[in-house]
Amino acid sequence: MDSSSPVTSENLLATMQQYWGYGHFRPLQQEAMQSVLDDRDSVVVMPTGGGKSLCYQVPALCKPGLAVIASPLISLMKDQVDALNACGIKAACINSTVSPAGRRAIAADIRSGETKLLYLAPERLLSDRTLDFLASVDVSFFAIDESHCISEWGHDFRPEYRMMRMLKDRFPGVGIHAYTATATERVRDDIASQLGLVRPEFLVGSFDRPNLVYRVERRKDRFEQIREVVARHPNESGVVYCIRRADVESIAEQLNESGIKALPYHAGLSDEQRQSHQDDFIQERVDVIVATVAFGMGIDKSNVRYVVHAGMPKSLESYQQESGRAGRDGLEAECVLLYSSGDLVTWKRMLGDLPDTAQQAAFSSLEALDHFCIGTECRHRMLVSYFGQELEEEECEACDVCLGTVDLVEDSLILGQKILSCIIRTGERFGADHNAKVLCGSKDKRILELGHDDLSTYGLLQDQSIRAVRTWIEQLVGQRFLSKTGEFNVLKLTASGRELLRGEVIPKLTKPDGERDDRPRKQRRGDDWEGVDRGLFESLRSLRREKAEEAGIPAYIVFGDSALREMARHRPSNLESFRLIKGVGEKKCVDYGADFTQHIQSYCQQEGLEVDAMETEVIAAPRREPPKNQAPALKDAFTLFAKGKTVDEVASIIGRANSTVQGYLEQFVREQKLEDPTAWVTGATARRIEDAVHECGPRALRPIHEHLGGDVSYEEIRIVIACLQNRD
Template sequence: MESSSTVTSDQLLATMHKYWGYEGFRPLQQEAMQSVLNDRDSVVVMPTGGGKSLCYQVPALCKPGLAVVASPLISLMKDQVDALAACGIHAACINSTISVAERREIATDIRSGDTKILYLAPERLLTDRTLDFLADANVSFFAIDESHCISEWGHDFRPEYRMMRMLKDRFPGVGVHAYTATATERVRQDIAQQLGLVNPELLVGSFDRPNLMYRVVRRKDRFAQIQKVIARHPNESGIVYCIRRADVESIAEQLNSIGVKALPYHAGLSDEQRQDHQDAFIKERVDVVVATVAFGMGIDKSNVRYVVHAGMPKSLESYQQESGRAGRDSLEAECVLLYSSGDMVTWKKMLGDLPDSAQKSAFHSLEALDHFCIGTECRHRMLVSYFGQELEDEECEACDVCLGTVDLVEDAMVLGQKILSCVIRTGERFGADHNAKVLCGSRDKRVLEFGHDELSTYGLLQDQSIRAVRTWIEQLVGQRFLAKTGEYNILKLTESGRELLRGEVIPKLTKAEADKSDSPKRKGKADDWEGVDRGLFESLRTLRRDKAAEAGIPAYIVFGDSSLREMARHRPSTLDSFRLMKGVGDKKCQDYGETFTQHIVAYCRQEGLEVDAMETEVVATPRREPPKNQSPALKDAFSLFAKGKTVDEVAAIIGRANTTVQGYLEQFIREQKLEDPTAWVTGETARRVESALEECGQRALKPIFEHLGEEVSYEEIRIVVACLQNRESA
């Protein structure tokens, strides 16, 4: 192998193709690999499923010497070594399950230069014996996997990771590279500092996972809701997360009682039981694991098609990590969070024993997650925003909010105006709790002391619960109509809030205890299946499972679902055409090519299908287009409005909620500078509204609504107002 400084990108790609069957880099992979080749320390943050492992595995084959990987879990090490062996790469791991004789054999292979990658737990890596051995082993670089464990600001802090700072002292000039899927800016800086990295390259990929469909549902009948998700994914792998061990056991038992193969996983089980249950899931002997958060870090299973949180996780970092275990193969996957405000209380009790500083940080993380659950903003945008990034697209088309399955109140403008009016009348000197109590007509001592029971907004929402009003306040904060200020989170109106009071904008507010039972259907979801023969795919899954059982390895190590779908799409009948499939390297073609092509030929002959359909276009996982001024849904709506379609008709055609489409129409009218509203309201209605506008003015819609005897809807009033404003500005 030549000097790493002369390795070109073409040689990196050739290595990837030879061993893994990949023909291109994913975002930031090339830059991360180049840092390793150049011996420049780095911190690499990529989403789960983004190809982090290749960032050090590929250059390990291109650099002379031994790459050493610090990995936290035995199961993860074993899976990585098995996967590398399946690709024809000599790698090893040393842990407590390895016998003395096996350790000697591994040491011999390292000294001879046969082993290119060695996996060790941090505790074993940092022993004097291991460090002395590695001093003579020509270490090419160190890779620190799951490096967020280094930071006490991370969601899975492990003190032993801090000790790895000594690597820079013991191995001067040797690069150290940290990899993680989840790290805020604060955590990234802490990782670099704690490891003592020298002028590290910070490579941060997008935190967005566009192939994941996010959905938050109020928890009602928990088991029925879980069962509904599983029913959408028959015979596919999924994870159900719970907060308590008792819930894990009961849900696993219930699932088995209805014929779903499920196993529990939590810290109360023995090490042997946990390992057995994890192996059963990885090797597809069961479909579902019901687990506490103790499960998952060591899972490198690529074909998890759904993750259900039966209870809230403790932070958005945890949610990003846990939900991110779905769809690691970049194919579509579903993430459903069953939300209940009672989970906040449960977590606060469980976190109550933490030191004050840590408790404050943990509670802040909980509040951020609560805001995510009750928010009416795009779920993808909220997640990446938490990690300091922006999602440019107006709509992600992969969450319940953007697909219009969140049930919104019918006149959010009036409701929002009532809440903002209360904030003003209490002097913008109180927080959300106090304002909610005033609006609900509470006889709370502080409400009475301040005389707020005399305000015109007192009891304005007395038919609603305080929790519902609190939720709406948080949604208004999330949409920047209100701002929380100072140490006590005092509510203040923003400029957008004043626009809302003037009736110029419309917020999104959810109905109390809303839950639309239908699963949102993402646009383009079928693209992952385009051209795929489902029957052939299922039979290839069975063949894969059989071959994995023979080899004693997880099924996804043989081939991932994306590779099987490509085979079922193109139906290769020769080794040459089989080698062209995604994920088929030289070794896998040699090991499995004949068996799989014979199976494909036999299936096609039985079903009357042509083989070698190589001209079939391969449709990759849907990715968002580069940011544009308009979302696809908005463009479709504009086109339909131009043809004279009504709001109801457009909503039905593009699959959006009426309230969303109403907003599209008002935007269409303003951007097209339309002056005639009669395509959407009758001429008589338009005249009545215009007459009311002359008498009441345009400062707010409620007086107009009441002046018209509540006979004309707010939607119709807004249409006429928009057209009239265009006329006046012409």
């Protein structure tokens, strides 16, 4: 690109399309890129998977000079560099694993202008030798990744990050841009202050991750709960977090004993062991990595389909960061947190040695996490609210509360009134534990000394455990019916609490453990698998793994799951149509296009699938749209099929390709449980197909097609097979 010409949004988009295969900006990407182009300092907060890296990688290619990125973990640097090189972009990282000869080669490439991005750890970046070298070349800008580490108010404070303030003095006029996925307003301001940013632009995206399904479960049988999550995601990648190393080792061992490939990851392992285990996970040689929450694991893996917290994290910032490792490709993923009040005690003990100010902040964060765990509000809403944002939708349809898997007591109004009445009768002078004991009829010495056993509310909930009542009190606090005041967290009624006493509002309170309800649950709308041939997807995953092993790079760097699903949905058979798949840039098309399209052709020929179904419509309703069971085109097609219309007639009426409508018909037959195909296949042909299916089996269509002499269409074969399966 001509460095004398201004860079436009069209230039940025063209660069993204050329190297990454993306044809549009995600929220705030364009604004963040423009800040880099304009040399205006910035603080950018985007959720994990929101495309933060592109915010500095794309303008790095559009600006003259070298972009320098500070990154805290060696493994993350390597993955980023591998991914950039796979896209045809010259990038490098310098860390302890690079030999002196390797460092000299990198320096030569930088001086020649060949290398566009250089990744460094903060400590190395700030060394005198590195700063002197960078002063001798043309640095276009600095990007500070994981910048929340700068702030002592953040969840992962690293003192060495504070030293990066010197960059402003050493490189006046060079833009500095801070990026993070989790930062409250206080942390964002502290980042800008500590870096010495000049009139920075603050760009804060939505903290919501709508593709993640959040679930919080009371921890009972920990391993069985973990195993249930893993079983919902066979052959898919997942992360299990624990607090203690011993738990990491035992859970990894139990998973392996149950036939699930898993490896541990914690600070007690050698550097070589950790790197080997992480490589095995990234290369998909194992399905599960079990790690401690306290030891940073640099995973830049886009296709993690679930994250389980077997132990509570220490804050909502940590939870947002750790659970955010799931679904970075934008596809659906599950996040399960196993809650135990004992973990709160563990964390308070571990955080007890912090200085007073830091300890106060840490305990406050821990309390917010506790509210999140026992709360009965939409999990998505609670998370974004913590970071100062609001979720407009009443129900997110992607958490246990909104999906109806949290069991609520039926008489929550009366129960809430009983608890608030007790707090009033004890004079609003005591905390949750004391009031819970009064309600449960405790003979505690303090209760008797104060005469609280004479109160009308004494023993009002004697059939409940103190733990259950404590949980309800915390839920009332979380829903703002009660507030905690003073050093001892004394409970007081709020204005909303007095409305509850008058019966004007109804709280949500959960049933105690052991009283689960077996009523039918809501199902999450939307399906990222809509139109995807599962067999082809799995086959492409195997091909991707082979290519990654050959290149010595993580499998997701070859192509992400999102790109593979698009391939298995649209089935491109030539380079022209392959290039249209989202996530296929020019270099990847050259490197992999021939092998992948040939593979797709072979599979489709074997299974009797049409290739180049580029008009295939994704008909699943996206989450957070008004309820609807079917997309309009599909709904119209179903109505017409019910009237006996043919595929050609329906395609003409609704304006869709025949191949798309044929897929609608097969779905119609399956959903309506039709057993008679003769509305669309003649009786004689149907009988011939049935005989061929009995002879060849229903799995592969090509043998059936050949058995019939090739004069029966694959579409007719699919309809008959669907009807046969409906009879089973």
